[in-house]
Amino acid sequence: MLQIWVVLSVYLSISALDNGLMRTPPMGWMSWERFRCNIDCENDSKNCISENIFRDMADRLAEDGWKEMGYDHVMIDDCWSSMLRDKVGRLQPDLQRFPGGIAKLARYLHDRGLKLGIYGDLGTHTCEGYPGTTLDKIDTDAQTFASWGVDFLKLDCGFLLMRTMFFCHTGYPLMSKALNATGRTIGYSCSWPAYRGGLPPSECFIMLPICNLWHITDWFFDNQEMLQPEAGPGRWNDPDMLIIGNFGLSVDQSRSQMALWAIMAAPLIMSNNLRTLSRGQGHPAKQRSTRTLWASREDACYRSHIEVYWRPLSQSASALVFLSRRQDMPYRYHTSLAKLNYTAGSYEGCSSFLVPFLVLSNHIVVHDDSISSSA
Numbered sequence: 001m002l003q004i005w006v007v008l009s010v011y012l013s014i015s016a017l018d019n020g021l022m023r024t025p026p027m028g029w030m031s032w033e034r035f036r037c038n039i040d041c042e043n044d045s046k047n048c049i050s051e052n053i054f055r056d057m058a059d060r061l062a063e064d065g066w067k068e069m070g071y072d073h074v075m076i077d078d079c080w081s082s083m084l085r086d087k088v089g090r091l092q093p094d095l096q097r098f099p100g101g102i103a104k105l106a107r108y109l110h111d112r113g114l115k116l117g118i119y120g121d122l123g124t125h126t127c128e129g130y131p132g133t134t135l136d137k138i139d140t141d142a143q144t145f146a147s148w149g150v151d152f153l154k155l156d157c158g159f160l161l162m163r164t165m166f167f168c169h170t171g172y173p174l175m176s177k178a179l180n181a182t183g184r185t186i187g188y189s190c191s192w193p194a195y196r197g198g199l200p201p202s203e204c205f206i207m208l209p210i211c212n213l214w215h216i217t218d219w220f221f222d223n224q225e226m227l228q229p230e231a232g233p234g235r236w237n238d239p240d241m242l243i244i245g246n247f248g249l250s251v252d253q254s255r256s257q258m259a260l261w262a263i264m265a266a267p268l269i270m271s272n273n274l275r276t277l278s279r280g281q282g283h284p285a286k287q288r289s290t291r292t293l294w295a296s297r298e299d300a301c302y303r304s305h306i307e308v309y310w311r312p313l314s315q316s317a318s319a320l321v322f323l324s325r326r327q328d329m330p331y332r333y334h335t336s337l338a339k340l341n342y343t344a345g346s347y348e349g350c351s352s353f354l355v356p357f358l359v360l361s362n363h364i365v366v367h368d369d370s371i372s373s374s375a
Helices: 051-063 101-110 135-148 165-181 192-196 201-207 217-222 224-230 251-263
Strands: 002-010 027-030 073-075 115-121 152-156 187-190 213-215 236-238 268-270 298-301 306-312 318-324 333-336 347-351 357-360 363-366
Touching: 027 051, 027 115, 051 073, 051 101, 073 152, 101 115, 101 135, 115 135, 135 165, 152 165, 165 187, 192 213, 224 236, 251 268, 251 306, 251 318
Parallel strands: 002 318, 002 347, 027 073, 027 268, 073 115, 115 152, 152 187, 187 213, 213 236
Antiparallel strands: 298 306, 306 318, 333 363, 357 363
């Protein structure tokens, strides 16, 4: 009997660096979307960008069951560094907020079976005005990150005055080479496509051979025909962070993002407050079937404003996501296996988010009467 995994969602080869990393999309936690550039540790010590918050999130991943689910990265975003490089030109952390230094923080994570990610930005400054990585500092910064025991680098190219095609096109390949030369395997995430508005063919030959991840945001969804064949072990399309559990986001909306990111083989990098997030297995990020959804993707959009995403899985199974973009009332969506290009036969269905649905006589009926369509 063939299997279909169904998720109802409301609205919302060779490693790229030959480093052997990220054979499946990486999973973990990153600071930016939830905590931004909060450096006010005097008045907001629990939520400011400091070594304490990254230790806390590491503890939560290690102790609350996240690591067992595959969430094993803790990633520092912007605003971690001092405003000045040290006397020999190396980046250094802000020692008031990171008194133990980055190497000690990396050891803390490694002792818990986790990996540490860090942020850099090509140019004179980062997006928030901290020291950036100019072309002459690429080797120095790569060696510095390796010496600290860093496992992952997110490299931006977002400082407005330096966001030129030549600079970014030159800098990203140089950093890839420099990371490989350190002798330490460091995952490499390239944000350049996000600032180019996507990953057009002229960019593919630059990004694909050198990056484990490329950041492409909204452009991702409308260009699957080109992007899907390029993704695979060691090289993944990255539509950005999971914001599940953050302010104003309903459980239904959280499930929507989780379903879409999973079926598109996207990195699952949460950016939320794990200290206050539900620890139960019912949270969207802890659904048991999350990892089973990684494969290739196709989609179709019907007049009912229900988008259908499909992908093949192993052992003749497949995954479906039904995404409602309706803004009126809960809606009963009725389709058929034939419309979804399934051959006639007997199918067994399993729901990832416990949404009622039926697979009968080659027809699928999805009931969302209990789910808000307000998204």
